[in-house]
Amino acid sequence: MSVLEESDFDVGNINGLLDSADFELTRAILTFLIRQERFGEGTWGEAAKEGHFLKVLERLKELTRR
Structure with missing residues (x-):
């Protein structure tokens, strides 16, 4: 199972x-x-x-600061 499938990925709720x-x-x-x-x-x-792209970059920045 892919990471997206495991997360119940919904393209309408990416952010x-x-x-x-x-x-x-x-x-x-x-x-x-x-x-x-x-x-x-x-x-x-x-x-x-x-x-979406901005949100991804912000999340990556947040995750790498931990």
Whole structure:
């Protein structure tokens, strides 16, 4: 089972999930966002508008400070 499957990943709640995500889950979400552009052009733009990339970077910063 993948990290995303284990976390009950919901694409509509990425920012909410990141609030308590550990490093592995945060990395899996970032990988998911990056790969989605391959299947749907404009996905990165939408993720940027929704604040997903910023939230991932903020979470990674928080996790690496611990």
